[in-house]
Amino acid sequence: MKLGCCYYPEHWPEEMWADDARRMKEAGLSLVRIGEFAWSRIEPEYGRLDWDWLDRAVETLGDAGLQIVMGTPTATPPKWLIDKRPDMVPVGADGLPRHFGSRRHYCFSHPGYREECRRIVAALARRYGEHPAVIAWQTDNEYGCHDTVRSYSMAAERRFREWLAERYGEIGALNAAWGNVFWSMEYRSFEAIDLPNATVTEPNPAHMLDYRRFASDEVVSFNALQTAILREHSPGRDIIHNYMGFFTDFDHHDVSKELDIATWDSYPLGFLEQAWFDRTEKDAYLRQGHPDFAAFHHDLYRGCTDGRWGVMEQQPGPVNWARFNPAPLPGMVRLWTLEAFAHGAEFVSYFRWRQAPFAQEQMHAGLLRPDSSEDVAIGEARQAAADLEILGEGGPSASKVALLFAYEAQWMLETQPQGRSFQYRELALNFYTALRKLGLDIDIVGPDAELGDYAMVLIPTLPIVPDGLIERLQALECPVLIGPRSGSKTGSFSIPETLAPGVLQDLLPLKVVRVESLRDGVREEGDGFSVSRWLEHVETDLTPEYALSDGRGIVYAEGSYRYLAAWPDARLLSVLVGRMAGEAGLKTIELPEGLRVRSSADHILAFNYSSAAIDIGPVETALGAGNRVSGLDLLEPAGVAIWKR
Numbered sequence: 001m002k003l004g005c006c007y008y009p010e011h012w013p014e015e016m017w018a019d020d021a022r023r024m025k026e027a028g029l030s031l032v033r034i035g036e037f038a039w040s041r042i043e044p045e046y047g048r049l050d051w052d053w054l055d056r057a058v059e060t061l062g063d064a065g066l067q068i069v070m071g072t073p074t075a076t077p078p079k080w081l082i083d084k085r086p087d088m089v090p091v092g093a094d095g096l097p098r099h100f101g102s103r104r105h106y107c108f109s110h111p112g113y114r115e116e117c118r119r120i121v122a123a124l125a126r127r128y129g130e131h132p133a134v135i136a137w138q139t140d141n142e143y144g145c146h147d148t149v150r151s152y153s154m155a156a157e158r159r160f161r162e163w164l165a166e167r168y169g170e171i172g173a174l175n176a177a178w179g180n181v182f183w184s185m186e187y188r189s190f191e192a193i194d195l196p197n198a199t200v201t202e203p204n205p206a207h208m209l210d211y212r213r214f215a216s217d218e219v220v221s222f223n224a225l226q227t228a229i230l231r232e233h234s235p236g237r238d239i240i241h242n243y244m245g246f247f248t249d250f251d252h253h254d255v256s257k258e259l260d261i262a263t264w265d266s267y268p269l270g271f272l273e274q275a276w277f278d279r280t281e282k283d284a285y286l287r288q289g290h291p292d293f294a295a296f297h298h299d300l301y302r303g304c305t306d307g308r309w310g311v312m313e314q315q316p317g318p319v320n321w322a323r324f325n326p327a328p329l330p331g332m333v334r335l336w337t338l339e340a341f342a343h344g345a346e347f348v349s350y351f352r353w354r355q356a357p358f359a360q361e362q363m364h365a366g367l368l369r370p371d372s373s374e375d376v377a378i379g380e381a382r383q384a385a386a387d388l389e390i391l392g393e394g395g396p397s398a399s400k401v402a403l404l405f406a407y408e409a410q411w412m413l414e415t416q417p418q419g420r421s422f423q424y425r426e427l428a429l430n431f432y433t434a435l436r437k438l439g440l441d442i443d444i445v446g447p448d449a450e451l452g453d454y455a456m457v458l459i460p461t462l463p464i465v466p467d468g469l470i471e472r473l474q475a476l477e478c479p480v481l482i483g484p485r486s487g488s489k490t491g492s493f494s495i496p497e498t499l500a501p502g503v504l505q506d507l508l509p510l511k512v513v514r515v516e517s518l519r520d521g522v523r524e525e526g527d528g529f530s531v532s533r534w535l536e537h538v539e540t541d542l543t544p545e546y547a548l549s550d551g552r553g554i555v556y557a558e559g560s561y562r563y564l565a566a567w568p569d570a571r572l573l574s575v576l577v578g579r580m581a582g583e584a585g586l587k588t589i590e591l592p593e594g595l596r597v598r599s600s601a602d603h604i605l606a607f608n609y610s611s612a613a614i615d616i617g618p619v620e621t622a623l624g625a626g627n628r629v630s631g632l633d634l635l636e637p638a639g640v641a642i643w644k645r
Contacts, residue, residue, distance in 0.1 A: 001341045001394055003369060003385055004069075004349035006313060009057035010041045011356060016372075017057060020353060021064035025644045027367070027378055031347050032061055032313065036071025039120065040078035050506050051127055058530035062133025065482045068132050068557065069312075069349075070238065072124060072226055072467040075141040076103045081116060088113040088165055090151035093197040097153075100362065104148045104554070112223060118635045121229045128232030136238040138312065139226045143241065144220050149249035150215045152197045165190045168575070177492040178206040180252025198625075205415045206493040212411040216250035220258075242312035246270045246425045248410040253446040256304035261346060264301050265313035268294050268336060270322040284611065287329035288638065291596050291609035292433045296337060298343035298433075300405060300444040302396070311340050313351035316377035317365025325363070330637030333380040335607050336638050337426050338387055342605045344396035347631040348518035350381060384396055390629060391642070398457040399443040402588055403428070403463065406447045412463045412489060414459040420516020421533045424461060427483065427567070431460045434573040438581060438588040439597050439623070451476060455584040458577075462486045464493075465503050471508060473561075479580035480507075481562045484534050488512070496576040497579025500536075507561045524566070525549050529575070531566035538565050546572065591623040595635075597623065599645070606631070606641040 043049050077546045082100045088096045088110040106113050128134045168174040196203035196211050225238050232439040237259040256262050268289025302309045318325040339349045356362050357370040367378040393460040413424045417430045435442050447466045451457055461483040487501030496502035500512035514537040526548045544553025556563045593609025604625050608614050631641025
């Protein structure tokens with residue numbers, strides 16, 4: 001696994017570049033990403049391309065032995081382009097344009113902006129596409145960041161109408177699919193359809209879901225526009241995009257079909273602060289990050305591109321964008337790096353090389369401070385580089401457990417949550433955590449994935465079951481757990497004729513006849529467990545496998561399939577997952593609080609996310625681990641233990 005950093009030569013005097021490159025190499029870095037925000041320097045005015053400075057930067061970095069990931073600069077179009085095309089900016093749900101002055105100030109649907117992107121990407125690709133130091137390309141930067149996937153512009157409206165016409169063919173089919181007889185919402189033509197914002201009350205959920213699908217498809221086609229140009233002018237180079245943490249506004253599986261490597265930007269402390277975690281978890285993991293959050297995304301993005309993935313931006317210190325921004329516990333930058341290795345990352349790139357003393361991100365730490373002195377993380381990067389020499393080639397071991405994650409499920413549940421606490425991303429992470437606490441390795445797969453090689457399959461929820469999934473599930477002989485609200489909607493956002501779980505009744509003979517969403521703090525008790533947030537009333541001849549104290553069934557099983565009819569607590573999930581693992585013949589281990597393990601191809605690694613030292617002797621015995629090559633018996637907070645398999 002390579003180590004690298006994100007570097008902005010345009011931010012620093014040219015006389016610093018060679019020394020920066022030398023210091024990067026001495027720190028064990030071999031990869032550097034540049035260029036993704038440099039459009040105004042590459043093209044100071046329309047049609048005048050200034051390559052001299054970038055040519056020299058590429059030569060300087062390449063001469064030092066660094067490999068370059070070149071970013072296309074389309075995330076930050078310059079001011080002269082906004083002045084030329086003022087209607088290219090995205091429009092918010094409030095109907096107001098989002099102006100120039102930061103970044104991502106473009107609408108994915110604007111045809112003029114797409115032409116400008118073709119022009120600048122082609123110019124870059126022709127200039128550097130065959131350069132020996134440029135080994136990969138990054139398209140744009142963090143698609144959709146700052147809530148920019150869904151634009152309510154005139155350009156988006158025109159393209160949405162075209163998308164609908166292609167999808168439905170004639171307006172009567174759309175009216176029927178959307179149920180537009182309700183509230184006299186019927187349309188006479190596709191040209192009459194507005195975007196689903198600024199309505200008096202909630203818009204038709206089918207209208208909103210189709211708009212979410214359309215907006216995702218716009219990101220897919222925008223990315224494909226760039227990848228086609230890069231493949232033409234820079235053959236043999238990998239094409240990459242850098243995704244974000246639990247960002248679900250577009251389908252990453254669809255975008256990744258045009259990529260070679262999926263990457264993501266890992267900021268464990270910022271995500272802990274900004275996410276839904278309760279005060280207890282935030283206090284326990286204040287300086288470490290949640291023990292399963294980064295790992296979830298490692299496995300998610302590994303599943304987007306058939307195993308090729310990396311971390312394009314790794315948090316090295318306090319960030320600038322969360323509500324509160326603590327510093328990582330000493331050792332955590334190394335731990336985060338090695339956990340990425342254990343999950344099979346091809347590289348980890350730290351953001352950024354030097355902390356900027358100006359503009360929006362001046363409070364975001366780097367490997368160097370603004371005065372070029374070393375910050376804490378660069379020492380941990382050196383240590384990680386030394387660890388990687390011992391670990392060798394790496395790559396993850398083959399996982400036997402699949403967790404299915406569907407972006408469309410998030411869109412549907414955001415559109416009609418029914419209960420404000422039913423958060424899909426939280427439920428998915430809860431399932432993942434239950435698996436990780438038992439020491440299991442996991443693949444996170446999309447709804448179109450082949451499942452035949454897995455010993456256990458978990459589906460946290462899947463309200464709309466895609467074509468072909470039932471047949472793939474029927475072909476399995478392994479334990480399958482299907483969570484609440486699965487099969488509860490058709491593809492056009494209606495309740496199935498047979499009621500929920502719809503087509504999943506081919507697997508389990510049961511019917512959901514009523515659902516309840518429960519207020520925060522309300523719990524229904526079972527024998528040693530409880531459920532909350534969401535509760536389904538089920539009619540079936542099956543005897544419940546788990547029931548509440550009043551006898552109402554919560555988990556039903558038919559053959560190897562199980563249906564979970566409520567939002568489970570951690571105890572119920574742990575029991576269910578452990579039972580299924582036993583049926584699947586998978587070895588499990590109850591890990592101490594805050595300790596996680598992951599197997600690579602040749603090693604087993606253990607990571608201490610807790611704030612207390614952990615005796616790993618019992619874990620070592622339970623794992624049946626081989627020769628320990630790193631880590632003491634008493635593993636300190638932020639410590640990593642490594643065994644040769």
